Amino acid sequence: MLSDTPQDEPAQSGLEPGEARSVFRVDGMDCGECARTVQRVMNKLDGVREVAVSFNTTKMTVVHTAPLDSIQKTVSDVGYRATVLDTTLQDPDLPVHDGDVTQPSYWERNKRAILTAVSGLFLGAGLVTEYAGWSESAAILLYTIAILSGGFYAARAGYYALKSFTLDMNFLMTVAAIGAAAIGEWSEGATVVFLFSVGNWLQASTMERTRRSIRSLIGFAPKEALVRRNGAELTVPVDSLQIGDLILVRPGERIPMDGQVEAGTSTVNQAPVTGESIPVLKQQGDEVFAGTLNETGGLEVIVTKKVEDSTLNRMIYLVEEAQEQKAPSQQFVDRFATYYTPIVVLLAILIAVLPPLFTGDPFSEWIYRALALLVIACPCALVISTPVAIVAAIGNAAKQGVLIKGGAFLELMGRIRAIAFDKTGTLTQGKPVVVFVEPFDGIYKERLLTLAASIEARSEHPLARAITRLSEEKGIRHLPVQEFQAVAGKGAQGRLEGSLYRIGKPSWMQELGYEGTEKLKTVLSVQHEQGRTVMLIADERRVIGLIAVADTVREDSENTIARLKQAGIAYTVMLTGDHARIAKSIANQVGIGEYHGDLLPEQKLARITELKQHHRLVAMVGDGINDSPALAASDIGIAMGGAGTDIALETADIVLMSDDIGKLPFTVRLSRKALGIIKQNIWFSLLVKLAFLLLTIAGLSNLWMAVFADTGAALLVILNGMRLIKQR
Structure with missing residues (x-):
């Protein structure tokens, strides 16, 4: 289960007197090393107690007493721009929020691009x-001006990286450019700087596209709401809404807060939260979510959650947290890069010094090769190979109504070969409906339904509601009932038009002495064989009809199972607490070969353990409530219907927000494609590095080729990862 606080992020509580917790957006970071550089310089700033910098979401969270402008200047000194998004004060009276929070000017937004263009011209x-x-x-x-303009940001960031005792790509590139100029290779140095600057700009632009996949969700939430208070209609900030407020939502407006419809009828486009492509009809008593679009009619909505607890806000929070959780492959890459760069720097020094001492060759020739080696040593493509794919995949899934809670779960889902399903509410609708009506002895079907619904209208039993729903759909009017009596666990009876009628279990009718005809016995046998629950209707002398009720299969369940098999899921099984006969019927309808019925929660848990022994990695799909032990025991727990369901959002590893099982094959395909792209990116990055390291040592590569290879490899892995944004 995920905690309420993102991993590696300063907690919101626990501020000491005089402290504030501020969240910044840091623009200009185009690789994980950039984020680490920002974090290192921030950790050394006086008045900063805790700091966490996220490359994937470009957010920096700081617990501090230092002024905001001091924090922003420190970030600016290493080549990036920090914009305040939010500040929480320990003492609201303290004047902490004094930083520059205005929108950046055109120059500030485009400095890198302009300096890159200037470098290219010169x-x-x-x-x-x-x-x-x-x-x-x-x-x-001219070359000097090109180097100074194009290399300004790299040199400044490299200087601060060196001050914090690290060797990042900016430092390596700066040394290469200065070294090239020192040995008279001015054109090479200027070309290296220009290509590196172009690469950084392109990387930042393409990474920003992947980040927009989650930022687009934020744009769906309105900033203001029309609320009715004390008979007056007021426009107020969404942050000021309280639980119980009545908000008015006109056609074409987005719903500002989670709530329950008090009055009005309208269709609502819930795609931002649930991924549903078809608008949903909302009327009195229905739940609505912040950020969804009210289409056709006016709605009056009672607020049921605070702004920070809305489904959209929690979804954004969980997705951002998920993008920060490192997948196993990313952890490997980070460990690899930690040792890789210093080793290559040492190798470059040896190449620059040792061969001339033993061969008598000019030092300039081997220094040039060492500089080229430093350029190709930058592990940018390798470091960025995994997070770009994870950000793109998780962001795309969120827009489709699938919440994947981390890179580890994304990778794991890509390796799943076996999936276990709960039945009720997962493969089926989760509510009983009338599926069969059979009158006897000349009774009309409408008359039978009238009698049954009139009695059941007095009952609160789920089976009774199935009959009354059918009567309402058919427009059947109920008869007045006298002497109504519910018999616990058996049925109900009452007088209609002066005669006594009963409805209930066949065993109850048998107890009361009703005799079953051969036709009745045959129909009962067929209905029981199909896993349906049967209720008999009788007058004072005989059984006059039969109504069968069942939990119907979701329309998309059979197609979903077939598509899962096409996606590479080799084994599916259904685990249910319902009767084995019903389990068999549902399994046959949806195309699942193996099923187990009459299971208690601990027995489901045992079955999951057995499945893991045979299939190694197993996913479990359930409603997130009754199936909690089995969901927790599986390698991947997948919950249905997370929109508005707190326990599903908190307990599962993957949540199908729209309660649509048809999203499951998409999730499997997306995860497998992500896993494949991550592997492609890692191997491609390593092979390019190895090839150019060998070419450089052999003297067959030069500086501009090295930087072109490094930048090109980084862009290719980014573009490859961005393909996941288009996965449908």
Whole structure:
């Protein structure tokens, strides 16, 4: 189960006197090493007690007494921009929120792009000047301007990385550019800087596209609401809404807060929360969610949750938390990169020094090779290979109404081969409906339903409600009932139009002495064989009809099982506490070969344990309430209907927000594609690095080829990961 506080993030509580907890958006981070650099410099700032920087969500959370402008300047010093999103004060009277929270200017938003363009122009001018033979000193001046403009951010970030005793890609690139200029390779140095600057800009742009997959959810939540208080209609900030407020939602407006419809009827587009493509009819008593679009009619909604507890807010929070949880492959890559970069730096020093000492070759030739080695050593493509795929996949799934709670679960789901299903509410609708009506001895079907519904209208039993729902759908009017009596566990009876009628279990009718005809026995046998619950209707002398009720299969269940098999799920099984006869009937209808009925919760748990022994990795699909032990024991717990269901959101690893089992094959395909792309990215990054390391040592690669390979590899793994955004 996930905790209420994101991993590695400072808790909201526990602030000491004078402290604040602030959340910033940090723009300009294009790889995980950038985030680590920001975190290191922030940890050294006076007045900062805790800090957590997220590369995937570009958020930085700080517990501090330092002024906000001091924090923002520190971030700016290493080449990034911090914008305040939220500040929570230990003491609301303290003047902590004094930082610059205005929108960035055009220059501030586009500094990197503009400096990159300037670098490219001066590089081009320098190349023309050099190869035209006009003036060597003019060419060097042009190259110098290209290096200074294109390398400004890299040099500044590299300086701060060195101060914190780390060797990041900015430091390596800065050393390579300075070294190239020092040995007279001005054009090479300027080309390296320009290509690196272009690469950083492209990486930042493409990563921003993947981050928008979750930020788009935030845009669905309105900032204001029309509320009726003391007879007056007021427009108030959503943050000020209280539980019990009555909000008015006009056609075409988004619903500002979770609540229950008090009055009005309308269709509501719930796609932002549940991923449903078809609008849902909402009327009095129905639940609605913040961020969903009211389409056709006006609604009056009673607020049932605070803004921070709304389904949309919790979903955004859980998705952002999920994007920060490192998958096993990402943990491997991070460990690898920790040792990889220092080893390559040491190797570059040895290459620059040892060969000239033993061969007598010029130092400049081997220094050049060492510089090229430093450039290709940047592990950017490798480090970014996994998180970009995880962010894209989890963000896409969220937009489709599937909440995946972390990269580890995404990867694990991609390896699942066996899935166990609960029956009630998962493969079936979860509520009984009348599926068969058989009158006897010349009684009309409508007359039989009238008698049955009139008696059952007095009962609260779920089977009784199934009969009354059918009568309402058919427009059948109920007869007045006298002397109504419910017989616990057996049925009910009452007088209608002066005669006594009974409805209940066949065993009760047998106790009362009613004799069953051969036709009745045959129909009973057929209905029981199909797993249906049968109720008999009788007058004072004989049984006059039969009504069969069953929990019907969801429309998409059979198709879902078939699509899961096509997606590579080799084994499916149904585990239910219902009667084995009913389990068999449902299993046959949906195409599941194995089923187990009459299971208590602990027996379901035992079955899951057995399945794991035979199939290693097992997922369990249930409603998140009755199936909690089995969901917890499975490798992946998948809950149905998370929208508005707190326990499903908290306990499961994956939540189907719309209660639509048809989303499950999509989830399997997305997870498998993500797992495949992660493997492709890792292997591609490692092979490119290895190939260019060997070429550089052999003297067959130069500086601009090295930086082009490094930047190109990073962009390719990003673009490859972004394919997951389009998965449908």
